[in-house]
Amino acid sequence: MPAKPFTIGVHRFAKKGDAAAFLQAILHRYDVGDRVSAADEEVLRAALALHPEADEKIGCGVTHFSVRTADFGTKCFWINRPDGTTEKFSYIACIRG
Amino acid sequence: MTLSELQSWLIDEGLREEIDTLTRNTVRAEVDNLSPEPNGENDGMAPDWPRLLFAGSILARSDQRVHQEAALRIATAALTLPTSSTIRDAAAVLLGKLSNFRAIALATDRELLTGDLEGRLGMTLRIEAQRRQMDQSVLVESSGRWLPVNDFQQRFWDRAGDHSWLSASAPTASGKTFLVLQWLLDQMRSTDARVAVYLAPTRALVSEIEANLQSLLGKGSSVEVSSLPLRDKYDAAHGGGAKLILVFTQERLHLLANVLGDAVAIDLLIVDEAHKIGDNQRGVILQDAIERASRANPDLKLVFISPATQNPEELLADAPFGVEAAAIESDAPTVLQNLIVAEQVPRKPKRWSLSVRRLNGALPIGVLELASSPAGLRKRLAFIAAAAGERGGTLVYANGAAESEEVADLISQLQPSLAEPDAELAELADLARKGVHPQFRLAPLVERGVAFHYGNMPSLIRLEVERLFRAGKIRFLVCTSTLVEGVNLSCRTIVVRGPRKGIGHPMEAHDFWNLAGRAGRWGDEFQGNIICIDPEDPAAWPGGVPDRARYPIKRESDAVIELGGELSNYLDRRADTDLAGIEDAERFEQVGAYLFATYLRIGSIAEANFAKRHDPAIVARLEESLATIAKGLDIGPDIAARHPGVSALGLQHLLDAFRDYPGDIENLLPAAVDSQDSYDRFVTIMRRINQHLFPAFLPDGLIPLHALIVVQWLKGYSLATMIRRNIDYHRTRGRSFNLPVLIRNTMELVEQIARFRAPKYFSAYMDVLHTHLRAIGRADLIDDELDIGTQLEFGVSSRTLLSLMELGLSRMSAVALYERIARDDLDQEACIAWVAERSAQFEGMGIPAIIVREIRAKLLPASDQTPAPAP
Numbered sequence: 001m002p003a004k005p006f007t008i009g010v011h012r013f014a015k016k017g018d019a020a021a022f023l024q025a026i027l028h029r030y031d032v033g034d035r036v037s038a039a040d041e042e043v044l045r046a047a048l049a050l051h052p053e054a055d056e057k058i059g060c061g062v063t064h065f066s067v068r069t070a071d072f073g074t075k076c077f078w079i080n081r082p083d084g085t086t087e088k089f090s091y092i093a094c095i096r097g
Numbered sequence: 098m099t100l101s102e103l104q105s106w107l108i109d110e111g112l113r114e115e116i117d118t119l120t121r122n123t124v125r126a127e128v129d130n131l132s133p134e135p136n137g138e139n140d141g142m143a144p145d146w147p148r149l150l151f152a153g154s155i156l157a158r159s160d161q162r163v164h165q166e167a168a169l170r171i172a173t174a175a176l177t178l179p180t181s182s183t184i185r186d187a188a189a190v191l192l193g194k195l196s197n198f199r200a201i202a203l204a205t206d207r208e209l210l211t212g213d214l215e216g217r218l219g220m221t222l223r224i225e226a227q228r229r230q231m232d233q234s235v236l237v238e239s240s241g242r243w244l245p246v247n248d249f250q251q252r253f254w255d256r257a258g259d260h261s262w263l264s265a266s267a268p269t270a271s272g273k274t275f276l277v278l279q280w281l282l283d284q285m286r287s288t289d290a291r292v293a294v295y296l297a298p299t300r301a302l303v304s305e306i307e308a309n310l311q312s313l314l315g316k317g318s319s320v321e322v323s324s325l326p327l328r329d330k331y332d333a334a335h336g337g338g339a340k341l342i343l344v345f346t347q348e349r350l351h352l353l354a355n356v357l358g359d360a361v362a363i364d365l366l367i368v369d370e371a372h373k374i375g376d377n378q379r380g381v382i383l384q385d386a387i388e389r390a391s392r393a394n395p396d397l398k399l400v401f402i403s404p405a406t407q408n409p410e411e412l413l414a415d416a417p418f419g420v421e422a423a424a425i426e427s428d429a430p431t432v433l434q435n436l437i438v439a440e441q442v443p444r445k446p447k448r449w450s451l452s453v454r455r456l457n458g459a460l461p462i463g464v465l466e467l468a469s470s471p472a473g474l475r476k477r478l479a480f481i482a483a484a485a486g487e488r489g490g491t492l493v494y495a496n497g498a499a500e501s502e503e504v505a506d507l508i509s510q511l512q513p514s515l516a517e518p519d520a521e522l523a524e525l526a527d528l529a530r531k532g533v534h535p536q537f538r539l540a541p542l543v544e545r546g547v548a549f550h551y552g553n554m555p556s557l558i559r560l561e562v563e564r565l566f567r568a569g570k571i572r573f574l575v576c577t578s579t580l581v582e583g584v585n586l587s588c589r590t591i592v593v594r595g596p597r598k599g600i601g602h603p604m605e606a607h608d609f610w611n612l613a614g615r616a617g618r619w620g621d622e623f624q625g626n627i628i629c630i631d632p633e634d635p636a637a638w639p640g641g642v643p644d645r646a647r648y649p650i651k652r653e654s655d656a657v658i659e660l661g662g663e664l665s666n667y668l669d670r671r672a673d674t675d676l677a678g679i680e681d682a683e684r685f686e687q688v689g690a691y692l693f694a695t696y697l698r699i700g701s702i703a704e705a706n707f708a709k710r711h712d713p714a715i716v717a718r719l720e721e722s723l724a725t726i727a728k729g730l731d732i733g734p735d736i737a738a739r740h741p742g743v744s745a746l747g748l749q750h751l752l753d754a755f756r757d758y759p760g761d762i763e764n765l766l767p768a769a770v771d772s773q774d775s776y777d778r779f780v781t782i783m784r785r786i787n788q789h790l791f792p793a794f795l796p797d798g799l800i801p802l803h804a805l806i807v808v809q810w811l812k813g814y815s816l817a818t819m820i821r822r823n824i825d826y827h828r829t830r831g832r833s834f835n836l837p838v839l840i841r842n843t844m845e846l847v848e849q850i851a852r853f854r855a856p857k858y859f860s861a862y863m864d865v866l867h868t869h870l871r872a873i874g875r876a877d878l879i880d881d882e883l884d885i886g887t888q889l890e891f892g893v894s895s896r897t898l899l900s901l902m903e904l905g906l907s908r909m910s911a912v913a914l915y916e917r918i919a920r921d922d923l924d925q926e927a928c929i930a931w932v933a934e935r936s937a938q939f940e941g942m943g944i945p946a947i948i949v950r951e952i953r954a955k956l957l958p959a960s961d962q963t964p965a966p967a968p
Contacts, residue, residue, distance in 0.1 A: 029760070030760070030764075031764070031781035031784070031785075032777035032778075032780050032781050033764070033768065033774050033775075033776075033777030033778030033779070033780060033781045033782075034760060034761075034764040034781070035761060035763065035764060035774075037760065037761055066773075066774050066777075067777075068773075068774055068777040069776070069777050069780065069801070073801070078773075078774075080773070084773075086773045086774075
């Protein structure tokens with residue numbers, strides 16, 4: 001079966017694996033504690049919209065994204081909401097749908 | 098026969114047997130649980146007291162320690178062994194000749210002497226005694242009072258009057274600290290001095306000196322005392338307000354100088370435990386602090402105090418040209434110190450034969466009977482201490498915190514359980530349970546009058562342990578090398594086996610004697626005892642029980658510079674090698690940093706004071722390395738001077754990393770501790786510091802834990818909360834843990850990471866970052882809040898918590914109170930008002946009594962508080 005193309009916002013990928021690698025590269029550009037830049041934020045907003053629990057994750061809104069510690073010494077993207085709460089999300093889940 | 102020949106003959110031949118008998122009898126009276134002597138206690142021979150006392154008065158005129166000791170032995174024996182009141186009067190006269198007025202006062206207190214001694218002396222002796230008392234006292238100018246002193250104290254007082262730099266060295270129990278504090282207060286009250294700094298090498302000693310000064314001054318004094326490196330009180334003192342004595346570690350003096358922008362005007366600087374200038378890592382920071390103060394005020398009056406040292410004059414080598422400098426030393430005994438060795442009687446593990454070490458070999462004094470068979474080395478130490486020092490005042494030296502807890506536990510099991518535990522001991526136990534953990538081992542031990550003591554314990558608990566040990570309520574105290582590092586605590590008996598300093602290094606002779614010198618509380622006891630177990634066991638004592646020795650003072654910087662080529666090679670490699678690949682970094686980095694700072698400040702180390710002490714070839718070689726590296730530095734002398742021990746080269750590498758940083762510059766800043774991403778930012782900052790500045794947070798795998806501790810500490814969590822969270826962390830992850838170890842580890846992380854490494858390197862990180870932000874026009878990102886180094890030193894990030902500590906509360910008390918205060922922005926006055934309103938309710942709030950006491954003493958008006966009597 002040929003790989004299906006995949007789209008995150010304006011970015012088109014030949015297959016899901018490429019999209020995952022693209023998001024992973026963004027993640028790895030940051031140290032834990034960093035705020036995600038405006039350019040990368042656009043990508044993440046689009047990716048987050050594809051998350052199966054997007055509504056719950058977004059909650060009352062997203063002010064900005066961060067990269068912070070996840071379990072087992074890894075790092076992941078975090079959502080920062082206007083009410084000061086935060087929530088992590090997996091970019092893999094955004095792609096799996 | 099000259100006088101000195103006569104004195105030597107008396108010791109070597111004339112009195113030899115009689116002094117042995119006196120020694121044996123006086124020492125037997127000191128040690129508990131000795132087997133009875135077959136012929137009764139008095140050895141059959143009645144001493145010829147008139148002859149002995151006459152000989153004693155001849156020996157008292159000698160300046161040799163051995164002779165003075167013999168005279169003191171005779172006087173002590175005549176006072177404490179069964180004699181007549183006439184003999185005891187004569188003994189008091191002999192003590193007078195030794196200028197040992199405290200021992201006379203003690204004998205009077207114990208009713209060994211009846212009052213009006215002078216009235217009983219003949220005319221000649223009376224005149225002589227009165228003259229001696231006048232000679233041996235100094236005038237306290239501020240009060241017009243005469244203070245009785247011994248010979249050493251008198252020389253100190255006289256020299257301090259007309260010399261600007263002074264270095265005083267004397268053994269532990271010679272009344273140095275007491276006298277220096279008196280002198281300091283007199284200077285503050287009677288001269289123009291506005292600000293004095295008392296430097297002590299550890300936070301433990303800082304709290305102790307601060308408390309001592311406060312109790313000497315009493316409430317409402319015109320002189321303020323503080324240990325916080327903040328500018329308010331300093332500015333007030335210089336602006337005509339209350340004069341100020343700051344009690345600091347060397348790091349805190351740098352923090353204050355940084356806040357003041359180097360214009361730190363100190364009139365008077367006292368450096369206690371000044372031999373610590375030779376310490377690895379912190380010695381050079383101390384040296385730098387002293388030099389910084391001296392540069393800022395060339396008229397600085399500077400006093401160094403050290404325990405028995407070989408060369409106190411070494412500390413005066415860098416006195417500015419034209420400054421009058423003097424060294425004063427004393428080796429005179431103030432209290433008898435019996436060095437006793439304990440060896441097991443063959444085939445009898447519960448019987449230990451004791452002998453006193455003296456010049457010409459060992460003198461057997463009897464056999465100690467143990468209650469239980471001591472299987473294992475810890476039991477041996479514990480059981481011998483419990484038996485020999487049963488009457489209390491007994492200090493036991495353990496190698497490390499873990500061992501101190503074990504040994505204290507063993508000793509406590511041999512103590513009777515008190516039906517009604519003492520109220521103060523119960524309060525301390527309560528504080529240990531609430532302030533650390535309900536299962537903290539200290540709590541049940543203190544209820545039985547036993548405690549342990551190590552450096553990473555919270556200071557409020559440690560100070561209370563020390564206080565109750567001095568008061569005699571804690572009868573056994575098991576301590577670690579923290580005591581040698583600078584805590585003024587003396588004891589009646591000290592028990593030790595194979596002492597180590599740090600991890601595994603056998604203690605050197607001068608450290609051993611600094612420890613052993615604590616046996617004998619001058620003015621509280623006539624004798625002190627040092628019991629060394631298994632003296633012939635090379636595993637315990639690789640070089641045998643050390644002979645009395647004095648510290649050689651050697652600056653850390655001098656010792657490292659003398660290595661010559663090795664240091665230059667390190668500097669060369671440091672410039673172009675990845676930090677992780679450099680060996681010996683811990684050994685060379687601090688001194689390397691000092692050299693860089695000096696070079697950047699004056700443009701050449703050949704011009705620096707220290708250069709004259711070293712081989713010109715070594716200095717030239719170092720100069721060459723520094724000059725080459727300095728060409729590539731944008732880091733200026735100011736920023737290098739602000740971070741002693743942090744290399745300018747490291748600062749430069751960090752600056753380069755900031756310049757090359759590709760991301761959003763705001764990501765380089767730490768986040769406020771209450772912010773969600775604060776922890777992660779600290780993780781990344783620690784990694785950045787390791788990579789570019791210095792590998793300070795190792796191993797890398799522990800960075801998350803270190804960052805977590807830093808965040809909790811800054812958030813103002815109590816130690817108890819941090820321990821509880823650490824336990825939860827282990828439980829939720831299914832990790833096993835040993836509770837005593839976890840408690841100790843948490844305390845160690847707080848002290849070593851949050852309060853030592855993090856402030857040192859985070860301060861430097863922030864300074865370099867601010868430099869960079871200003872350079873790129875982003876000064877808007879700099880906020881002028883409290884410096885991160887100061888926040889970490891005290892573990893505070895809220896205004897209220899800082900105000901409480903500014904008022905003099907320990908962090909433990911401040912945090913306990915802050916847990917009940919809603920607002921985070923209270924200033925000092927508002928904190929006082931908050932406390933005053935609720936003063937009556939504290940008992941019902943579940944706050945430990947010792948904390949309530951501290952809060953009342955520091956925050957409430959002096960209704961019924963009077964200054965404590967001088968020690």
